[in-house]
Amino acid sequence: MKDKFYQYIQNLQDTITSKLEAIDGLATFKEDIWKRPEGGGGRTRVIENGSVFEKGGVNISGVHGKLPKSMQTYFNVGDVDFFACGLSLVLHPKNPMVPTVHANWRYFEMYDEKGQIIDSWFGGGQDLTPYYLFEEDAIHFHQVCKTACDKHNADFYEQYKSKCDEYFWNSHRNEARGIGGLFFDYCKETKTMSMENWYNFVTEVGNSFLECYVPIVEKRKALKYSEEQRNWQEIRRGRYVEFNLVHDKGTLFGLKTNGRIESILMSLPPHVQWVYDHHPESGSNEEKLIKVLKHPKNWL
Numbered sequence: 001m002k003d004k005f006y007q008y009i010q011n012l013q014d015t016i017t018s019k020l021e022a023i024d025g026l027a028t029f030k031e032d033i034w035k036r037p038e039g040g041g042g043r044t045r046v047i048e049n050g051s052v053f054e055k056g057g058v059n060i061s062g063v064h065g066k067l068p069k070s071m072q073t074y075f076n077v078g079d080v081d082f083f084a085c086g087l088s089l090v091l092h093p094k095n096p097m098v099p100t101v102h103a104n105w106r107y108f109e110m111y112d113e114k115g116q117i118i119d120s121w122f123g124g125g126q127d128l129t130p131y132y133l134f135e136e137d138a139i140h141f142h143q144v145c146k147t148a149c150d151k152h153n154a155d156f157y158e159q160y161k162s163k164c165d166e167y168f169w170n171s172h173r174n175e176a177r178g179i180g181g182l183f184f185d186y187c188k189e190t191k192t193m194s195m196e197n198w199y200n201f202v203t204e205v206g207n208s209f210l211e212c213y214v215p216i217v218e219k220r221k222a223l224k225y226s227e228e229q230r231n232w233q234e235i236r237r238g239r240y241v242e243f244n245l246v247h248d249k250g251t252l253f254g255l256k257t258n259g260r261i262e263s264i265l266m267s268l269p270p271h272v273q274w275v276y277d278h279h280p281e282s283g284s285n286e287e288k289l290i291k292v293l294k295h296p297k298n299w300l
Helices: 002-024 069-075 135-150 156-167 195-220 227-246 249-256 261-267 285-294
Strands: 030-035 040-048 053-066 081-093 100-111 117-129 180-187
Touching (some): 002 040, 002 053, 002 081, 002 100, 002 195, 030 261, 040 261, 053 261, 069 249, 100 195, 117 135, 117 156, 117 195, 135 156, 135 180, 135 195, 156 180, 180 195, 249 261
Antiparallel strands (some): 030 040, 053 081, 081 100, 100 117
């Protein structure tokens, strides 16, 4: 399974980066192949200063070795070996009318001293972080997510949409990071779902990503915006950074397993503001967004 999934994310990375380069039309992805001293490595691809994308990364990695003590405590296991692979992407567009997007699809295995698999699971999801709320974009994104889920289980969309709202929550701000999408983790073999079934589901969601996001980018990338709207985008990006550094499990796992720091922190935008005690104007489009972030909606 690990070889099959790693091959899948390699191909998906190629598909996604090719499409994004075509949309941007100016910048191309710079590629870094890197190795992790303890075992494994990855292929980082970063795009910067484009006509559409100010900064973005579409990264894959496959790492293995001894599970560090801090993660043994987290997973409540003893001395075990692990393998983890995944594709992680974040795109920060230049135009504040185009939302930031994040997605991740991953697979994890743990082994006993004989090298036998003692646990394995899939995880992942995709979520949207707009700066200005276009309700039809939110509906489109969630509809594509639901269509992918429904092919595998009628309950998945509602279940994983709720988990997404719960996970991407900046508790110290009492607001959501964005307008959600899907989030699933610890997807393990059960009586009704084999690992092959989970593979089919996770790859279905992965394959839906471009359909979720590209139409929104195409529709919004040429819209005019003001300096004030750009400032708002940078203030909201600050909240994005706060979530990634304070709450995000993927960031934590990377930092605690001696991951490659440049790849882990590629999710951070290049221009951000923290304005003291900032509140949007009453009745403004900026306030409209905040109201939705305080109370996550059912978009469908």
